[in-house]
Amino acid sequence: MDELHERxxxxxxxxxxLRIDKEDPSTEDEGLSAVSRAAIIAYLQDPQNPDWQQWASQAFAKSVRRANPKMFAKVLEMFPDQMVSEVGKAQAVGLPPLPAASLPKLIxxxxxSGTELPKSGEVLNATxxxxxxxxxxxxxxxxxxxCAHALFAWLTESDGQGIEAWLKDHAPVGIRHLSREDFDALSQRASGPVIQDAGRTEIEPGSTTAFVFIQQN
Known part of the structure; x- marks a missing residue:
């Protein structure tokens, strides 16, 4: 969620x-899962696009923006080929990498900033x-x-174990909110890189924010 003017x-x-419906909002975890999936869905639709390689060689920069239902529909009209990620009530769509200084006006x-969704007492679980x-x-x-950083890094930088079966199962993504102590302990079992934030917004540079782990049956 980085501010583009600092780039x-x-x-x-x-x-x-991310579609935000104030009348009938999704939960926060549904939103986190939908955004994470949207990032990789966009990549998997056109992985040969050279912009992905250039983007990945820089800072994995992502900009999560919110849209009400009407504006979200306009985004889909502008990018009709992009697949929508749906998790519960949440909907999100990822776009290919674009120059930070010349995003389409609509985007x-x-x-x-300021994107918030209600928390839920239910755990969104998956493999x-x-x-x-x-x-x-x-x-x-x-x-x-x-979360999108973590899922993309896992998809592209891990050894690939289990990814094909996961994709065939429509790529479900669970979310776990952990205390610092539990986060650090579980990071020893991370299946991909532990993401460190650049510190451009909200948190201190180098803060460890998220990682993927596989839930064993």
Missing amino acids: DPGELVQPII AKLQV VNIAVNDSLKMSTGKAAAQ
Whole structure:
């Protein structure tokens, strides 16, 4: 959920649009899962796009923006080929990497900061889960970007074990909010990189925010 004005204008960023329905909102965890899945769905739709390689060689920059139902529909009209990620009531769509300084006007005017969704007492569980460092008290938008970082890094940097079966099962993603102590302990079982934030918004540079772990049956 990084502020684009702090970026190099030539840097590529992956916009991810999260539908926020104030009348009937999804839970926060549904939003985090939907955004994470949207990031990789966009990549898997066109992995040969050279912009992905350039983007991945930089800082994995993502910009999670919120849209009301009407604006979300307009985004889908503008990018009709992009698949929507749905988890419960949450919907999100990821776009290919775009230059930070020249996002389409429709995307650029969508808000980045202040995205919040209601928390739920129910645990969103799956074989592939993302651990979130709850001690950082990240906003929904910030946490969503970190979860998307973690899932993308796991998909592209891990040894690939279990990924094919997971994709065939429609790529369900669970979310676990952990205390700092539990987060650090479980990170020893991380299946992909433990994400460290650049510190551009909300939290201190180098803060460990999220990672993927596999829930054994």
